Amino acid sequence: MPDISVVVPTRNRSGLLALTLRSALAQREVDFEIIVVDEASSDDTQAVIRDFKDPRIRVIRHDSPQGVSVARNRGIDEAQGAWLAFLDDDDLWAPDKLARQLSAARACRAQWVYVGHVNINYRNQVTGGAPPLSPELLLSELPQHNVVPGGCSGVLVSREAVERAGRFDTGMQPMADWDLWLRLAQVGTPAHVPHPLVAYRLHGAQMSLNGARVEEEFWRLAQRNPAANPAILLRYNGWWALRVGDYRSAVRYFVRAWLQRRPPCTARMLAADLTAVARDIATQRLGITWPWLRHRTEVSDEHRAWKAEGQAWVDAIVRPSEQV
Numbered sequence: 001m002p003d004i005s006v007v008v009p010t011r012n013r014s015g016l017l018a019l020t021l022r023s024a025l026a027q028r029e030v031d032f033e034i035i036v037v038d039e040a041s042s043d044d045t046q047a048v049i050r051d052f053k054d055p056r057i058r059v060i061r062h063d064s065p066q067g068v069s070v071a072r073n074r075g076i077d078e079a080q081g082a083w084l085a086f087l088d089d090d091d092l093w094a095p096d097k098l099a100r101q102l103s104a105a106r107a108c109r110a111q112w113v114y115v116g117h118v119n120i121n122y123r124n125q126v127t128g129g130a131p132p133l134s135p136e137l138l139l140s141e142l143p144q145h146n147v148v149p150g151g152c153s154g155v156l157v158s159r160e161a162v163e164r165a166g167r168f169d170t171g172m173q174p175m176a177d178w179d180l181w182l183r184l185a186q187v188g189t190p191a192h193v194p195h196p197l198v199a200y201r202l203h204g205a206q207m208s209l210n211g212a213r214v215e216e217e218f219w220r221l222a223q224r225n226p227a228a229n230p231a232i233l234l235r236y237n238g239w240w241a242l243r244v245g246d247y248r249s250a251v252r253y254f255v256r257a258w259l260q261r262r263p264p265c266t267a268r269m270l271a272a273d274l275t276a277v278a279r280d281i282a283t284q285r286l287g288i289t290w291p292w293l294r295h296r297t298e299v300s301d302e303h304r305a306w307k308a309e310g311q312a313w314v315d316a317i318v319r320p321s322e323q324v
Contacts, residue, residue: 026317146181
C-alpha cells in the first residue's frame with residue numbers, strides 16, 4: 001500500500017499535464033500512487049499519460065465533465081494511501097515536496113501540512129512568491145481569506161482528517177479548497193514546510209479568473225463563515241482582472257473593495273491599485289511610461305532567495321522535457 005495517494009484532476013490540458021506528471025513522478029523517499037481523474041478530455045490527454053508507462057499512475061475517466069470537486073472526491077474514493085495530496089494539472093512540485101510534508105506531519109503529529117510556493121508563467125519562469133504564514137498566523141487569517149499557499153497543490157492531508165472534516169463541496173469550484181481548509185482547521189492545527197515546494201502557474205485559463213463565479217461562491221461560503229472579508233476577495237478579483245488586461249473590471253473591483261470600508265482596503269490602497277491600472281494601460285496599450293507612474297518596489301533579500309530556490313528546482317524539472 002502506498003503512503004500517499006496523489007489526485008490529479010484534469011481536462012484538456014495535455015500540454016501542461018505532461019510536465020505536471022513528470023514533477024509528481026520525481027518525488028523522492030516516499031511510496032506513492034498517482035490517480036489522474038480525466039474530466040472527459042477531448043485532446044490527447046490519454047496518450048500523454050500512456051507515454052509515461054509508469055505503473056504508479058492510474059487513470060479514471062469521466063464520460064462528461066462533472067467539475068473539479070467531483071473529480072477530487074472521486075480520486076479520494078479510489079485512493080489506497082493513508083495520506084492524500086492534490087495536484088492541479090498545471091502546477092509543479094519540487095522533488096522533495098511530499099517527503100518533507102510527511103516528515104513534518106509525523107514530527108508535529110499534524111493531520112494536514114502546507115508548504116510555500118512560487119508563481120510561474122507559461123515559460124516556467126518564477127514571477128513571484130514569498131514565504132508562507134506560520135500555522136498560528138494562518139489559522140488566525142484563514143476565516144477572512146484563503147491564505148493557504150499554492151491552492152490544492154500545496155496541501156498534504158490524512159485520509160482520517162478528510163473523513164472527519166468532510167470532502168470537497170461539489171457545489172463549489174474556485175472556493176472549494178478554502179471551504180475544506182476551514183473545516184480542516186476545526187480538526188487540528190496544520191504543520192508547515194516553509195520552503196517554495198509548489199510552482200503555481202498563472203495563466204489565462206485558470207478557474208480563479210472567473211470573477212463572477214468566485215464572488216458568487218464567496219457569498220455562499222460567507223453564510224457559514226461570517227468572518228469572510230469581501231474587501232479582500234474583491235481586491236483579489238481586481239488584480240486578476242488587471243493581469244488579463246480587463247481594466248474596467250479591475251477598476252470596478254478595486255472601488256468596490258474600498259467601499260466595503262474594511263481593512264486592509266484603505267483609500268491609500270485604492271490609490272495604489274488605480275495607479276497600477278493607469279501604469280498598465282500606459283505601458284501595455286500606449287507604449288509610454290510617465291515618471292509618476294513608475295512602479296517602485298523593494299524586493300527583500302529573503303524574497304530574492306525564495307524565488308531563486310524555486311527557480312532552481314523548476315529548471316531541473318523542465319530541462320529533461322526540453323531535451324526530449
